Amino acid sequence: MSENNTRQKPNIKMVAQKAGVSVGSVSNYLNHSTKVSTDMAHKIENAISSLDYSPDYVAASLRRKKSTNIMVLSPNLNNTFYTKTLSTYTKLAVKNGYYIQTFGYEYSPEIERNALKRAKANKVCLVVVFNGYDDEREIDKLVSSGVPVILADRMAGKMKVNSVAFNNNDVFKEMIFLLKSKGYKRLGILTEPLTLLNLKRRYDNVKRISENNNIQCGETELFCDESLRLDNFQNGYIFMTKILEENPYEILPKCWLCSSDNLAIGALKAFKEKHYQVPDDFSIIGFDNIAFSSFVNPQLTTVDQNQQVLGEKLWEMTEITLSGDISGNEMIIPQQLVLRESF
Amino acid sequence: MSENNTRQKPNIKMVAQKAGVSVGSVSNYLNHSTKVSTDMAHKIENAISSLDYSPDYVAASLRRKKSTNIMVLSPNLNNTFYTKTLSTYTKLAVKNGYYIQTFGYEYSPEIERNALKRAKANKVCLVVVFNGYDDEREIDKLVSSGVPVILADRMAGKMKVNSVAFNNNDVFKEMIFLLKSKGYKRLGILTEPLTLLNLKRRYDNVKRISENNNIQCGETELFCDESLRLDNFQNGYIFMTKILEENPYEILPKCWLCSSDNLAIGALKAFKEKHYQVPDDFSIIGFDNIAFSSFVNPQLTTVDQNQQVLGEKLWEMTEITLSGDISGNEMIIPQQLVLRESF
DNA sequence: TTGAAAGCGGTACCAG
DNA sequence: CTGGTACCGCTTTCAA
Numbered sequence: 132m133s134e135n136n137t138r139q140k141p142n143i144k145m146v147a148q149k150a151g152v153s154v155g156s157v158s159n160y161l162n163h164s165t166k167v168s169t170d171m172a173h174k175i176e177n178a179i180s181s182l183d184y185s186p187d188y189v190a191a192s193l194r195r196k197k198s199t200n201i202m203v204l205s206p207n208l209n210n211t212f213y214t215k216t217l218s219t220y221t222k223l224a225v226k227n228g229y230y231i232q233t234f235g236y237e238y239s240p241e242i243e244r245n246a247l248k249r250a251k252a253n254k255v256c257l258v259v260v261f262n263g264y265d266d267e268r269e270i271d272k273l274v275s276s277g278v279p280v281i282l283a284d285r286m287a288g289k290m291k292v293n294s295v296a297f298n299n300n301d302v303f304k305e306m307i308f309l310l311k312s313k314g315y316k317r318l319g320i321l322t323e324p325l326t327l328l329n330l331k332r333r334y335d336n337v338k339r340i341s342e343n344n345n346i347q348c349g350e351t352e353l354f355c356d357e358s359l360r361l362d363n364f365q366n367g368y369i370f371m372t373k374i375l376e377e378n379p380y381e382i383l384p385k386c387w388l389c390s391s392d393n394l395a396i397g398a399l400k401a402f403k404e405k406h407y408q409v410p411d412d413f414s415i416i417g418f419d420n421i422a423f424s425s426f427v428n429p430q431l432t433t434v435d436q437n438q439q440v441l442g443e444k445l446w447e448m449t450e451i452t453l454s455g456d457i458s459g460n461e462m463i464i465p466q467q468l469v470l471r472e473s474f
Numbered sequence: 475m476s477e478n479n480t481r482q483k484p485n486i487k488m489v490a491q492k493a494g495v496s497v498g499s500v501s502n503y504l505n506h507s508t509k510v511s512t513d514m515a516h517k518i519e520n521a522i523s524s525l526d527y528s529p530d531y532v533a534a535s536l537r538r539k540k541s542t543n544i545m546v547l548s549p550n551l552n553n554t555f556y557t558k559t560l561s562t563y564t565k566l567a568v569k570n571g572y573y574i575q576t577f578g579y580e581y582s583p584e585i586e587r588n589a590l591k592r593a594k595a596n597k598v599c600l601v602v603v604f605n606g607y608d609d610e611r612e613i614d615k616l617v618s619s620g621v622p623v624i625l626a627d628r629m630a631g632k633m634k635v636n637s638v639a640f641n642n643n644d645v646f647k648e649m650i651f652l653l654k655s656k657g658y659k660r661l662g663i664l665t666e667p668l669t670l671l672n673l674k675r676r677y678d679n680v681k682r683i684s685e686n687n688n689i690q691c692g693e694t695e696l697f698c699d700e701s702l703r704l705d706n707f708q709n710g711y712i713f714m715t716k717i718l719e720e721n722p723y724e725i726l727p728k729c730w731l732c733s734s735d736n737l738a739i740g741a742l743k744a745f746k747e748k749h750y751q752v753p754d755d756f757s758i759i760g761f762d763n764i765a766f767s768s769f770v771n772p773q774l775t776t777v778d779q780n781q782q783v784l785g786e787k788l789w790e791m792t793e794i795t796l797s798g799d800i801s802g803n804e805m806i807i808p809q810q811l812v813l814r815e816s817f
Numbered sequence: 818t819t820g821a822a823a824g825c826g827g828t829a830c831c832a833g
Numbered sequence: 834c835t836g837g838t839a840c841c842g843c844t845t846t847c848a849a
Contacts, residue, residue, distance in 0.1 A: 186826085
């Protein structure tokens with residue numbers, strides 16, 4: 132008979148009333164901020180369950196001036212390198228009472244900056260930024276307005292924020308050594324634009340180490356295109372097809388290093404379609420070691436960037452950051468060459 | 475010299491003061507709720523930019539009792555079927571002033587229910603649930619507490635909520651017809667547990683249509699395992715390997731239909747490793763048509779569930795839902811068999 | 818049009 | 834330990 136089928140959501144005041152205690156006491160009880168008598172605890176418990184009350188985080192955030200929501204920004208979500216990392220990270224966060232909101236900014240600096248603004252407006256307690264670029268100003272503003280930031284898979288550079296990134300140097304020593312021992316003279320680089328700082332660093336390092344070892348790896352060997360950001364597989368395939376069609380086999384590098392497994396797998400398809408044998412005519416090395424890389428044929432040789440470890444380190448850094456230490460801490464994770472069939 | 479380097483975040487009151495107008499007027503101006511004089515508009519504009527003010531959504535949400543945040547729940551994020559759909563949906567949402575927070579519940583009903591509670595506590599204006607199960611009670615509670623829900627890739631069943639799902643029936647007519655014309659007598663089903671409603675529906679339909687056409691597809695042909703939820707590739711591979719080792723070739727179905735491309739690709743690897751030829755010794759059909767499915771060897775025959783279309787329909791449904799119509803609207807998207815090499 | 822003031826649902830301080 | 838109350842930042846009547 133009652134008409135108010137969407138009756139008012141129970142609030143702390145109603146709980147207090149029903150339990151016959153004050154609002155403050157209910158809050159104390161809920162937040163364990165002060166001990167309450169067992170008698171009172173009982174009454175409150177009963178009121179809560181009979182009303183089916185659950186606290187309003189928004190109101191709490193407003194008053195406390197912070198929340199337990201963590202925002203994670205990722206270039207996009209279509210790369211299992213990111214999502215696998217997030218699986219681990221999310222589980223850890225949930226276990227500790229935090230909640231993760233993921234957002235894919237689709238490689239658009241504009242959407243990314245917009246999300247950064249949301250972070251402030253939504254009072255998240257932390258934002259984790261995967262890669263990203265052209266965002267230093269927004270990040271600085273965010274930090275100085277009180278929202279800490281962790282950079283993931285990216286070094287802090289000049290910014291004074293915490294970060295966890297991969298080494299991006301040591302693994303190339305082994306790689307180039309092997310390259311040399313197999314008789315290669317040049318190394319082709321297939322990559323998205325080097326605007327991403329970790330990509331730039333990788334490139335600089337592999338180039339330096341190559342040249343120190345008489346492996347040619349300069350301008351002529353650098354193949355990079357804007358499209359490679361968006362749809363790695365598809366556009367990697369298209370781009371490599373174009374390269375093969377526009378250049379005679381002789382002038383192309385015989386060994387390729389790609390900035391992601393997705394790209395490498397696209398290139399692999401292009402090689403096959405043009406009837407080149409991998410690794411005989413061309414050999415290829417990926418980056419990330421996503422689950423998929425061992426499922427393609429030939430199986431992909433790649434650089435392992437362990438997603439579980441990254442997720443765990445990220446959580447460690449989160450605890451450090453949340454405890455107030457935002458003084459530019461840095462965690463560096465080693466990489467590892469995993470030899471399979473494509474090289 | 476100033477010590478307050480983290481000085482107070484500007485709020486609407488400070489803007490009002492600086493502009494020499496009232497708080498209400500600033501709010502009116504910002505929300506276009508009432509016309510303000512151009513003179514006042516100017517003063518407010520100036521105050522805002524000189525203070526670098528940006529409004530606090532949390533406070534606004536509290537007062538308005540709703541927000542422009544949309545929560546999207548997904549079983550996990552490691553399947554590009556979900557993330558591709560989300561790419562499209564996110565772009566549409568952002569364009570319309572909404573913000574998407576994605577959360578992967580890792581196939582845990584507990585974590586999923588928890589997230590649903592967050593939805594209420596965080597005052598999101600809508601939650602989109604991909605698949606999910608054992609959550610009807612939480613969803614009902616959510617809806618009756620005023621947060622509308624859209625079911626994605628899942629039909630509403632008995633629940634009175636809006637949904638957008640795939641047809642999951644018609645495509646099987648063509649598939650079984652082809653199966654028959656190629657001389658197959660049985661169809662093996664490789665799937666995660668049928669607790670997901672859309673999976674159950676798919677299975678019932680393919681079974682019925684098979685039997686009507688004298689294709690055997692019953693208990694003996696159903697291969698399903700809990701592990702297949704978690705890491706599709708890896709566990710699909712492991713599970714199929716086990717099947718091949720425990721059963722003589724003769725008694726196994728020669729054609730397989732999988733509940734996802736990820737699973738199919740895992741199975742493909744198992745077939746190859748045991749030196750079976752695809753599609754000669756075994757043929758296999760996937761589901762989803764993820765980008766990757768045309769990159770494996772042999773290329774995967776699969777059922778296209780167009781992710782872009784799903785993303786778009788989901789946004790259409792979002793507008794309907796947000797406009798207040800939550801009376802159990804349903805959108806059904808057709809599927810399409812895409813013939814490649816594996817069948 | 819504009820301003821004043823009452824909340825939204827909590828938290829935290831302070832007095833008892 | 835408990836209750837009373839100011840306040841978080843914004844929206845929204847209501848009067849002027």
